[in-house]
Amino acid sequence: MTPDDVLGTVIRSHLSELSEQEKAEIFAQKIESPAVRKMDEQSMLQWCKASGFSDNAIEMMAAANGFLGGLMYFSALSFVRVGGNYGEMEEIAGGSALLPAALADKLKSKPRMGCEVIRLERDDDASEATAVYVEENSIKREVGDFVLCTIPFPVLSKLDNPFSASKHRAIREFSYVSATKVLAVTNRRFWEIEDGIYGGSTSSDLPISTIHYPSDNAQAKTHAISANPSVLLASYTTGNLARHLAHLPEQERYRIVQQNLAKIHPQVNQNGTIQSMESWSWDNHRWSLGAWSLIRPYQQSSLYEHGIAPEGRIYFAGEHTSTNQGWMQSALESSLRAVQEILVEASKA
């Protein structure tokens, strides 16, 4: 059996027990049916065990599935939600940064960068909400009819917030995935010239987890591009592995990545192949403090509604408030929901 066979069997055997109506509830905000509630209550690991697979088979499947494999202790419901998008990923040619730039282009009132929100305030009697922020060392206030807050919950938990106890609990307890990426600048695309790998990824059970190869030369396979310097995503880790790498001193992190990368691509130990390395840990970055949110068992039924509920005139959006957590699409979907909620509230005035 291949890793895909194991994963496919686990998912199919459980989903085949659901009626069409129950399947339609998988992305619902409020889950009514006992069968989908059970998906919220069980971890993905429990599903794998219930399908009769050995620990070795589960480990093989997890190692071969990159970041999906790191989600065994999250709920089966969240695994199915995230996994549902995994096979159909598209790439924005030219880089993902083009998406927010294109959205910003359409806005009449442009986003103001460099403003750190330090406090939210609400005045329910006046039907107002305020964002207090720091811009160029000055504390400023923006008062409005509504505030739409998309700050990731780990960051929001550090702010001075006028929220109910249930909202505070949701902000504290929403679980987030850890992720670390280590990039290597190389003097040539040895993986293309010498190994014939054009795009795609290599998953492993090494501490570096998954290697991702640039896709920009995957179709054309132009030799001149292969022969020029490039950037390799030498290690993309989630969960424990991401935290372990993130906590190492920088040079030690790079040494371990190179050492393990060499087990798959020995060329990286040739003098001059790796020119430099850079890394990013979402856990350690002050504006994220985690990579993306993903619910653990029981969190959809006990926490989610409190996470998205407005607090006075403060409304909430962002990928963490979507039932389709973890994607750019999640952030877009959540903002549609929140804007609809705001319009309904505004129409009551």
Ligand SMILES: Cc1cc2nc3c(=O)[nH]c(=O)nc-3n(C[C@H](O)[C@H](O)[C@H](O)COP(=O)(O)OP(=O)(O)OC[C@H]3O[C@@H](n4cnc5c(N)ncnc54)[C@H](O)[C@@H]3O)c2cc1C
């Ligand atoms: C490693 C990794 C890989 C991913 N891969 C993919 C992928 O392949 N495809 C995909 O669709 N999605 C992917 N995602 C998920 C996607 O990036 C997120 O779901 C999406 O960016 C969430 O958008 P958001 O607006 O909710 O949050 P964010 O993009 O996190 O935006 C929140 C913003 O709030 C700002 N902020 C934080 N604190 C404050 C404050 N106090 N004051 C003011 N501003 C503040 C932050 O600087 C940030 O700009 C990936 C995420 C990670 C971490």
